[in-house]
Structures are given as structure tokens and as C-alpha cells.
Amino acid sequence: MENLLRTLHQALGPDSGLVLVGGAVRDLLLDRPSPDWDLATALLPGEVTSRARAAGLRVIPTGLQHGTVTVMVGARGFEVTTFRGDEVYLDGRRPESVKLGVGLEEDLARRDFTINAMALPAGALEGGDWEASLVDPFGGREDLASGTLRAVGDPLDRFGEDGLRCLRACRFASQLDFEIEPATLEAIPERLEVAGKVSVERVMAELTKLLCGLQPGKGLSALASTGLLRLWLPELLPMIGCPQNRYHAYPVWEHTLEVVRRTPPDPGLRWAALLHDCGKPSRKTEDAQGHIHFYGHEPVSVGIATDILARLRASGALARDVVALVAHHGTHPGPDWGDPACRRFLKRLQDDGLSLERWGVFRLADQSGKGLGDETCFGEHRALMSRLEALAQAAPPLHVRALAVDGRALMALSGRKGGPWLGELQSHLLERVMDDPGLNEPDALAALARAWLGERA
Ligand code: ATP
Ligand code: MG
Numbered sequence: 010m011e012n013l014l015r016t017l018h019q020a021l022g023p024d025s026g027l028v029l030v031g032g033a034v035r036d037l038l039l040d041r042p043s044p045d046w047d048l049a050t051a052l053l054p055g056e057v058t059s060r061a062r063a064a065g066l067r068v069i070p071t072g073l074q075h076g077t078v079t080v081m082v083g084a085r086g087f088e089v090t091t092f093r094g095d096e097v098y099l100d101g102r103r104p105e106s107v108k109l110g111v112g113l114e115e116d117l118a119r120r121d122f123t124i125n126a127m128a129l130p131a132g133a134l135e136g137g138d139w140e141a142s143l144v145d146p147f148g149g150r151e152d153l154a155s156g157t158l159r160a161v162g163d164p165l166d167r168f169g170e171d172g173l174r175c176l177r178a179c180r181f182a183s184q185l186d187f188e189i190e191p192a193t194l195e196a197i198p199e200r201l202e203v204a205g206k207v208s209v210e211r212v213m214a215e216l217t218k219l220l221c222g223l224q225p226g227k228g229l230s231a232l233a234s235t236g237l238l239r240l241w242l243p244e245l246l247p248m249i250g251c252p253q254n255r256y257h258a259y260p261v262w263e264h265t266l267e268v269v270r271r272t273p274p275d276p277g278l279r280w281a282a283l284l285h286d287c288g289k290p291s292r293k294t295e296d297a298q299g300h301i302h303f304y305g306h307e308p309v310s311v312g313i314a315t316d317i318l319a320r321l322r323a324s325g326a327l328a329r330d331v332v333a334l335v336a337h338h339g340t341h342p343g344p345d346w347g348d349p350a351c352r353r354f355l356k357r358l359q360d361d362g363l364s365l366e367r368w369g370v371f372r373l374a375d376q377s378g379k380g381l382g383d384e385t386c387f388g389e390h391r392a393l394m395s396r397l398e399a400l401a402q403a404a405p406p407l408h409v410r411a412l413a414v415d416g417r418a419l420m421a422l423s424g425r426k427g428g429p430w431l432g433e434l435q436s437h438l439l440e441r442v443m444d445d446p447g448l449n450e451p452d453a454l455a456a457l458a459r460a461w462l463g464e465r466a
Contacts, residue, residue, distance in 0.1 A: 010046070011134060013082040017048070017089075018131040020064030020080075026051035027089075028113065028128040028144065035124045038140075038153055039185070048089045049116055049128065053109060054078050057089050076109050092116040098170035101206035114146055121167065121174045122181065122193075123149040123159045156187045164196035172204035173211055175237060180219040183228025197235035205240055212241055213321040220279035226266040229283070233262075241321075244313045245283070247290035254301040258380030261289050267378035277327055278371055281334035284314040285375065307339040333361040334371050341372065342393065349444045351400050356407040356443065365401055369394045405446040409435040412442065414454045422455055423462050430465075437461055 018027050027050045029037070036043035050057060057078050058068045067081040076091035094111045095104035113128055120126040127149040133142035143150065147161050158181050160167045160174070168175050175197045178189050197204070219228040232238040239246060251261040259267060265286055272278040288309025294302050314335050318328040337358060342351045358368055369390070377386045406412055409432075414422075416431055441457055442449040448457065 013085050013087070014046075014131055015135050016082050017061075017066070017080060017087055018135070020061050020066055021050060021052060021057060021089075022060060023132070024051075025057075025060070026092075026113065027131040029131060029134060030116070030128045031120060031125050034127045034129050034143075035149070035153065037129070038127075038150070046087060048087055048131070049092055049113070050089055051092055051113070053091055057091070075107055093119070095119045095170070101170075101172045101203040102208075103171070113144060117144070117146055118161060120161055121171075121177055123147040123152045123161055124157075124181075124185075124187075125149070126161050156185070158182060158185075158187045158189045158193060160193045160196070164193045165199055168196050168200035169203055172200065172207045173215070175200060175204045175235070176207065176212065176215045176219075179228045179231040179235070179237065180215050180222065182231050183219045183222030183225050185222075186224040186227065189231060194231070194235065197231075197237065201236050201240055204237060209321050213323060216241070216321070217276050217280070220269060220283060221274040221276060225269045225279065229266055229269065242317060244317060245287055248287060251290045251293065252301060253289075256379060256381070259378075261286055264378055264380070267380065268374050271374035271378050272371060277330035277334065278367075278374075280318070280323075280327065281314075281331045281338070281371060282374060284317065284331065285310055285335045285338045287313045307336060310335050329362060333358075333363040334368070336361065337363060337368055338371065338375055342397065344392075348400060351397060352405050352407065352443045352446075355397065355401055355405075359407050365394075365397055369397075403446065406439065406442050406449050409439050411449075412438055412454060413449045413451050414438075414458070418451075418455075419458055422458055434458060434461055 014029075018025070021027055027048060029046065030049040031047050033043045033046045052060070054070070054073055054076055057080070058070070061068050061078075061080045069079040069081070069086070071077050071079045071088065072090075076093050077088055079086045079088050081087075091109045092111050092113055092115065094108040094115045096106045096108055098104050117126040117128060126145075126147050128144040129139060130142050130144070133139040148159075152159050158178055160178075178193060178197065181187055182189050219225060219232075222228055229238075232242075233249060245262075248262040248265060253260055253264065257264055265283060268285065269279055269282040272282045286303075286306065288306040288311070289303045292303045292306040292309055294304065296302065311332055314331055315328065318331060323331075340354065342354050346354075355365065358365060373387075373390050376390060377383050379386075412435065416427065416435065419431060419434060420427060438454055438457055438461075442454075448454065
């Protein structure tokens with residue numbers, strides 16, 4: 010990366026004032042991989058373009074109105090943005106216009122948090138003591154060291170300009186395991202109206218990053234305490250303060266945060282963890298002994314999850330994955346289940362496109378997130394998974410397509426044309442081979458089919 014940057018710096022010249030800026034500097038100081046390397050320069054976009062082209066580099070005018078061009082160095086694109094100040098914000102998301110030709114300090118002042126408002130001269134990165142060259146007018150370095158998220162300037166003003174920043178604060182709290190400093194945190198509830206103007210696509214992207222962060226519980230708690238949860242995920246509010254039963258050490262919301270934390274940082278698993286029990290509050294009942302139950306909460310969770318993901322315009326693939334995980338989180342084959350029942354369970358997972366492995370990963374997070382002791386939970390989980398894996402390994406037929414006789418053979422055998430009877434017969438045969446996979450061979454199936462047809466003649 011440093012080599013590519015040197016090529017770019019040479020192309021733009023030493024008077025370009027080229028700096029690495031924003032999140033890339035933050036991530037470099039945290040020794041964390043950065044998803045993108047943003048660069049800023051004193052040169053105007055036209056000058057960046059002509060100098061880069063003169064040096065034989067390809068230039069794509071990505072966002073000229075914001076002062077951004079992408080310069081390709083080999084296969085790698087660098088976004089180079091002219092130092093800019095933001096003019097007035099009217100729509101709660103973007104400045105009406107940007108002012109080019111300002112100094113680096115003004116460029117840093119428009120950024121959201123102190124930890125995102127530092128710059129590092131490209132020349133310093135190419136060797137030498139680069140940390141001494143850090144441009145840090147707002148104390149970002151110190152806030153990075155103490156794990157603090159602090160708005161640049163007055164947080165009420167900054168969240169009033171752009172509502173996305175409220176959500177970014179919660180997202181970074183999760184991703185970096187940082188604390189939002191009090192004035193910054195307290196400004197969020199005052200600016201919910203502006204936050205409400207953020208497009209659902211951005212909300213979805215930020216919530217997903219928040220969920221997949223290092224400490225998602227921190228980000229989710231910040232969403233809840235500031236009113237952002239009420240704004241974007243109001244269906245989840247009843248989980249807060251909803252008590253559980255003797256199978257759980259935590260109330261519903263705290264259990265949810267535990268499960269999110271315990272699932273691998275994958276969007277489908279984390280969204281499913283957040284939503285799996287959202288149907289519980291409305292299904293809560295108490296029996297004569299005072300025990301709490303949540304009968305039938307899974308389909309209610311599925312309904313709420315489906316609505317939320319549609320509203321946030323989640324991709325179809327993500328929604329299907331989440332819904333399958335939520336739908337199957339409540340049923341766990343027990344030691345008292347026979348092999349046929351376990352095979353039927355494998356079939357239900359397969360029908361919903363959920364692998365046994367993924368179901369198991371989610372189940373372990375859910376079970377261990379009940380807070381009743383990891384030791385017994387892990388042992389029990391391993392035993393169940395070994396049993397299900399062994400059954401799955403034998404590749405039992407779990408779909409009519411896997412039957413050893415096809416529809417055509419069954420029609421020939423019966424002398425009848427296709428019709429609803431055929432599907433019924435195939436389902437019957439599938440049920441029998443799930444009871445006993447040894448029956449899945451042509452002669453045995455033909456005998457079963459004849460018997461079934463005979464009963465119906
Ligand atoms: P990541 O790339 O890890 O998602 P980031 O902080 O780098 O996080 P980008 O969207 O890449 O986020 O933005 C790069 C930089 O631009 C930020 O570090 C910050 O300095 C500035 N920035 C981004 N979004 C905003 C915003 N809404 N308001 C103010 N400054 C912003
Ligand atoms: Mg970035």
C-alpha cells in the first residue's frame with residue numbers, strides 16, 4: 010500500500026499537500042485494517058486529474074461536485090478529495106454545497122468525531138517518524154487512546170446538520186468498543202428528528218455494521234438509551250424489561266444482547282440474534298404456579314423480523330437467512346427424539362435453506378446466551394450436533410427428488426396419469442423412507458406404492 014501511495018504522491022507532486030485522512034488514519038493508529046483509504050489534497054480536482062494523467066495514471070471523476078476523483082494506481086483506486094468546507098445543511102443529511110480551496114484544518118473541522126478528524130501527510134507515511142507528523146487539531150489521538158467518541162465541535166450542531174452522525178456514534182461504539190462521551194451522547198435524543206431523515210438504506214448499512222462490531226451490546230444499548238431504537242426498530246422496545254423464566258438468567262433484552270455478542274460477526278447471524286425473541290413479549294403468559302411461558306413466540310418473531318427487514322430494504326438473501334434462523338431457533342431435537350423425528354427436523358432445515366452447521370452455530374449462541382453455565386451447555390450442544398451430523402452424513406432422502414423412484418416410474422407402475430395423487434404418494438413414500446432410509450430402493454418403494462394404491466383403489 011505504501012508503494013502505491015508513493016506513486017500517487019509523486020504523480021501529484023510535493024506541493025499537493027496530499028494527506029491520508031479520516032477513518033484510514035484512525036484505523037492505522039489502532040492497527041486495524043481499514044476498509045478504505047481516503048486521501049485529501051490542497052489541489053483542485055482539475056489539477057489532480059491533469060497531474061495524475063500526465064504521470065500515466067487513470068482518473069475516474071467519481072464525485073466532482075464534492076471535489077472527489079478516483080485515481081487508479083495499478084488495480085487499486087484511491088479517492089482523492091480536495092480539502093473542503095461544508096456550507097449550510099438543509100436536508101439533515103448533506104450540505105447544500107461544498108467550498109473547495111480551504112485549508113486542511115477546515116477540512117478536518119467538518120468531520121464527525123475527533124478520532125475521524127486527523128490527517129497524516131503522505132510524505133510522512135513513506136518513511137520516518139510518521140506519528141510525529143500527525144495533524145490532530147481536535148485531540149483525536151488522546152480520544153483514541155482513552156476509547157472516547159467525541160463530536161468535533163458542538164454535538165448539537167453537528168447532529169443537527171447530519172442525522173447519520175447519531176447512528177455512526179453508536180456504530181463506532183460497537184465497532185471499536187469505545188464510550189460515547191456524555192455531551193455527545195446527550196445530544197442524540199435532541200436530534201432524533203434529523204436522524205429520522207436518514208435513508209433506510211444507510212440506516213440498514215449502519216445497523217448491520219453496528220451489529221457486526223466488537224461490542225454490539227454497547228451500540229445496541231446506546232441505540233436504546235438515546236431513542237434511536239424507538240425511531241428505527243420500535244417493535245423491539247417491548248423486549249426491554251420483559252422478564253423470563255427459570256430457563257434463563259437474563260430478561261429478554263439482556264439475553265438478546267448476549268446472543269448477539271455470542272454469534273460470529275456475520276450479518277445474517279447477528280440480525281437473527283437481534284430479532285429471534287422479539288415475539289416473546291406479546292406471547293408472554295403466566296401459569297397457576299407463576300411460571301412464565303412464551304408459547305408460539307417463534308412465528309410472531311418471524312412476522313416481526315419479516316416486517317422490519319422489508320422496511321429496511323434488506324436484501325432477499327439476508328431476509329431469508331434471518332427468517333430461517335429465527336423460525337428454527339425454538340425447536341431442538343432432544344435425546345428422547347427418535348432418528349425419524351431428527352431426520353424430519355433436518356428436512357425442515359433443508360426446506361428453508363438453512364444448513365445444519367449454521368443452525369448449530371446460532372443455537373449454541375442462543376443456548377449459552379441464557380446464562381446458565383457454559384460448561385453443561387457446550388457438552389449438551391456437542392452431543393446433539395454429533396448425533397444430527399451423523400444422521401446427516403448418511404445422506405438420508407429428505408426430499409421427493411431423492412426418492413429411488415421418480416414420478417414417471419410411479420405413473421407407469423400405477424397405470425395412471427399424473428395428478429394430485431402423485432404428490433400425495435411421493436409424500437407418503439418420503440415419510441416412510443425418513444422412518445427407515447433402508448427402504449429407499451426401487452423394489453421396496455414399488456411395493457410400498459402398490460400397497461398405498463391398493464388401499465385407495
Ligand atoms: P468506515 O470506512 O470504517 O465505515 P469511516 O469513518 O472511514 O468508517 P467513511 O464513510 O469511510 O467512514 O468516511 C471517511 C471519513 O469521512 C470519516 O472518517 C469522517 O472523517 C468523514 N465522514 C464520513 N461520514 C461523515 C459524516 N456523516 N459527517 C461528517 N464526517 C463524515
Ligand atoms: Mg472509511
